[in-house]
Amino acid sequence: MSHPVWFDQKTAPSAADCVVPRLIDRHAQATPDKVFLRFETGEEWTWAQTREIALATAAALQARDVRPGDIVAAWAPNSAALCRAWFGANYAGAALAPINTSFRGRLLEHAVNKTGAKIAIIHPDLVPRLAGLSLPALERVILTAPGPNALDLPQAIEPPSALNGDAREAILADPQPWDTPVIIFTSGTTGPSKAVVTSYVQEWTTARVTYGYMRADDRMLVNLPMFHVGGISGIMAALASGGSIALFEAFDTRRFWDLVRQTGSTTCSGFIGALTSFLHKEPPRPDDKDNPLRICTLSPVSEETVALAERFGFDYVSGFNMTEVSSPLISEVNEKTMRSCGRPRAGVQCRLVDAFDQEVPVGEVGELTIRTDRPWELFKEYLGDPAATAEAWRNGWFHTGDLLWRDAEGLFYFVDRKKDAIRRRGENMSSLEIEIEVSAYEHVREVAAYGVDLPGGEQEVMVCVAPREGSSVDPKALIEFLIPRMAHFMVPRYVRVEAELPKTPTNKIQKVELRKEGVTAQTWDREAAGIRVKREKLSTH
Numbered sequence: 001m002s003h004p005v006w007f008d009q010k011t012a013p014s015a016a017d018c019v020v021p022r023l024i025d026r027h028a029q030a031t032p033d034k035v036f037l038r039f040e041t042g043e044e045w046t047w048a049q050t051r052e053i054a055l056a057t058a059a060a061l062q063a064r065d066v067r068p069g070d071i072v073a074a075w076a077p078n079s080a081a082l083c084r085a086w087f088g089a090n091y092a093g094a095a096l097a098p099i100n101t102s103f104r105g106r107l108l109e110h111a112v113n114k115t116g117a118k119i120a121i122i123h124p125d126l127v128p129r130l131a132g133l134s135l136p137a138l139e140r141v142i143l144t145a146p147g148p149n150a151l152d153l154p155q156a157i158e159p160p161s162a163l164n165g166d167a168r169e170a171i172l173a174d175p176q177p178w179d180t181p182v183i184i185f186t187s188g189t190t191g192p193s194k195a196v197v198t199s200y201v202q203e204w205t206t207a208r209v210t211y212g213y214m215r216a217d218d219r220m221l222v223n224l225p226m227f228h229v230g231g232i233s234g235i236m237a238a239l240a241s242g243g244s245i246a247l248f249e250a251f252d253t254r255r256f257w258d259l260v261r262q263t264g265s266t267t268c269s270g271f272i273g274a275l276t277s278f279l280h281k282e283p284p285r286p287d288d289k290d291n292p293l294r295i296c297t298l299s300p301v302s303e304e305t306v307a308l309a310e311r312f313g314f315d316y317v318s319g320f321n322m323t324e325v326s327s328p329l330i331s332e333v334n335e336k337t338m339r340s341c342g343r344p345r346a347g348v349q350c351r352l353v354d355a356f357d358q359e360v361p362v363g364e365v366g367e368l369t370i371r372t373d374r375p376w377e378l379f380k381e382y383l384g385d386p387a388a389t390a391e392a393w394r395n396g397w398f399h400t401g402d403l404l405w406r407d408a409e410g411l412f413y414f415v416d417r418k419k420d421a422i423r424r425r426g427e428n429m430s431s432l433e434i435e436i437e438v439s440a441y442e443h444v445r446e447v448a449a450y451g452v453d454l455p456g457g458e459q460e461v462m463v464c465v466a467p468r469e470g471s472s473v474d475p476k477a478l479i480e481f482l483i484p485r486m487a488h489f490m491v492p493r494y495v496r497v498e499a500e501l502p503k504t505p506t507n508k509i510q511k512v513e514l515r516k517e518g519v520t521a522q523t524w525d526r527e528a529a530g531i532r533v534k535r536e537k538l539s540t541h
Contacts, residue, residue: 006212058173059168061092068092081121220245225250228323251426289311352364401419444466465478
């Protein structure tokens with residue numbers, strides 16, 4: 001295979017091409033009995049069933065005063081309930097705002113309030129986390145499965161049957177390509193997560209570039225969460241191509257190849273960073289190549305990814321994407337240039353610039369800035385944050401905040417985030433968010449959170465803390481304090497205690513120096529102490 005030519009769009013897509021209800025309608029008419037979605041529970045939806053469920057859900061939402069342009073929040077893992085919420089909201093002309101299931105406390109309150117949603121569709125195991133939060137706009141919680149309904153919450157709590165409306169009563173909205181299907185929260189690498197307002201064009205373009213190889217006879221294993229762009233774009237790829245989806249809650253390295261074989265998946269929603277490393281380290285088996293996977297998208301291209309593809313017998317492409325854009329960089333199929341993100345796709349312009357938006361020479365590192373030839377391929381705004389939107393859109397270009405360099409052949413290479421960011425096991429997080437929580441511990445006077453590099457391009461979270469005068473910090477006690485307050489992936493592994501943190505002449509903490517010093521002999525290691533923090537396993541319904 002050679003350069004991916006599947007995306008050569010010359011004009012903006014029509015509503016029939018990219019709007020979710022139109023796509024479901026088309027497939028339900030053309031192939032009503034073909035399976036579109038297979039869930040982890042074994043439940044399957046045909047295209048016709050998907051349309052009927054979406055219309056019934058839309059009718060139920062409309063009966064609860066959801067109107068075109070509204071936002072419906074959803075807080076649940078990948079599941080039939082989450083797909084129902086998405087498609088039903090879109091049929092009603094509303095947007096879905098899926099929220100990270102690891103959120104709790106202040107992060108959760110910020111996300112829900114940012115959406116302004118009156119209705120939230122929530123997994124019952126998560127509902128208790130709402131207690132004590134100030135959520136003035138939220139009026140109603142609809143459970144995704146039977147669960148507690150006697151909690152002392154100001155919101156009305158309804159059972160899953162509340163979404164079983166009469167499909168015949170649904171008032172069909174007429175979403176246009178520039179309307180919003182989903183609002184996706186960023187990972188929050190530079191502060192509180194921002195709510196990215198997308199368009200149907202943007203999500204369709206992302207899917208058609210990233211997974212443009214998907215055919216009507218393909219099945220994609222989607223195991224990236226639907227509150228991230230990876231999960232949404234995987235399902236959009238099936239909507240665009242007429243293929244099918246096997247939807248699972250999370251990436252399970254131990255079961256991955258068994259699931260590929262069991263579900264007949266010919267592609268998947270992507271290998272990212274450490275996930276590739278984990279799969280590569282699995283002991284070889286004689287039947288490694290006896291699997292249906294034919295092609296997938298992975299990032300970055302490395303010796304491990306090339307070896308993984310050769311070992312299991314599949315083709316691959318790589319690229320660059322983020323929530324606000326639509327896969328501006330894409331590689332050739334089976335690209336062998338290590339760490340490359342590929343070249344700009346058709347219809348997009350990419351420049352690497354310095355702090356004054358001047359283009360940097362070939363070979364030099366600069367911030368990636370993007371604009372497109374067609375409208376609506378990039379995000380519309382950060383919801384309720386015009387200052388952040390204006391900061392990102394400067395001089396006619398979207399500024400990604402990512403540092404890359406370009407070689408003489410036109411290939412781009414990712415270097416780092418401009419601002420402090422930590423990436424651990426596929427999750428990006430803000431050092432500021434970690435520092436806020438650590439600072440809440442009574443014995444901490446100052447804190448710096450940063451990532452320490454591990455083999456394979458991933459990081460672990462490390463904090464350096466200075467105790468309050470007259471106090472001392474017990475790392476174990478600090479971690480026990482943090483575990484119930486933070487998403488599991490944010491809990492630091494390493495804790496370093498120092499009387500003073502290194503400072504610049506302007507009294508700013510020198511994280512660069514702390515990163516250079518890394519894990520010192522005096523650093524406390526949570527895992528060495530036998531404390532492991534795992535993702536909460538939610539019950540399957």
